[in-house]
Amino acid sequence: MQLFEQMQREGVRPNKFTFVQVIKACAAGLGRLEDGRLVHEQLIQSGCESNVFLENSMVDMYAKCGSIEDACRVFNKMPARDVVSWTVIILGHVKCGQGHKALKLFRQMQQEGVQPNSVTFVGVLNACASVVALEDGRCVHQQIVECGWDSNVFVANSLVGMYAKCGSIEDALRVFNKMPFHDLVSWNAMILGYVQFGQGQKALELF
Template sequence: MQKKGMTPNTLTFVPVLNACASLRALEKGRQVHEQIIQSGCEGNAFVGCSLVDMYAKCGSMEDAQRVFNKMPSRDVVTWTAMILGHGKHTQGQKALELISQMQQEGVKPDSVTFVGVVNACASLVALEECRCAHRQIIQSGWDLNVFAGSSLVDMYAKCGSMEDAQRVFNNMQSHDVVTWTTMILGHMKCGQGQRALELFQQMQQEGVQPDSYFCGGGECMCQLDCT
């Protein structure tokens, strides 16, 4: 496009940044960022959000933070991109600080934001922080959402509190294969093989069929049958 003399604009830069993010192409992303600065498009909200997301997915939270700090306004998508990035890179405390700052600035989190916070708490393996995040999710009305509920189950399982995980699981309106598997693997990791086997049988009785996710994390269901 550029060789043909055409100048990219905001609508061009957003999908290019998304491509860099999906490829984890950090250096290419930085080159695109330079072009964005030269074109005067850095202040665009959509471009700024895409830059934050690209840097976060490429593992450069320092670059993401610099872009984030320069943005004139930040919506829930931008805040969530930062929170998910810190959670993914096991910077749980920073993610928790961001959601607090986000709410202080009057931006309301959504279910995806809370998933980022929950993942951050799980990386900290800090049960009290987990329960604090759970209370915020309940207050926001997202606790029955399958997406948020599955993340809560996973969070409590990673923190070793299967009692809390079971309470969340019981309150969910529906369970998918990921939620069931998270519960089963959680009990296995806690040495509760019999309970894991009971859940596996209950899952099948309710018509949920296991898939390749059951072999995730190096723990195959064939191990469960031998427990």
């Protein structure tokens, strides 16, 4: 941010690449919401705002800074939205504890014909877990299989965690056993699932 300010004092005009990096800096720092709003104002004045990459960055920044209202405002004004746009707004709602709204946005995304990617699915599964929406989780699982993302370790880990948090340890184990390989997150999710269900002996065996 200091370099960004110095750059402008020296008369060098920022371009869209500069803005993307500065917005990322605001998203990465705690308490950077006001800085983000100032950058947003400069972005509007520069005429670069209609760029989809910049708009996606703004949505992400506002969500990560805790202002889901500002994130929605930018998102709703976008003339065109891609899978990244939908994914960042879904993840933003999950982060802010609004799982039901995240699921509603996911359905709206599909109605508009935008295909989810692995990150979208991870966000939606986290939304299902946060509101204990088991049936919604099963529907999402079916879509994941149809799209071929079930072999992705990040998606599979999220499936294990979702099923465990939604009260179906059997489904969690079924997904876990079908995974081609397990990383630390996979093992942790399954062990914690058993602990949550009071099955300490199985958790120890798995460990």
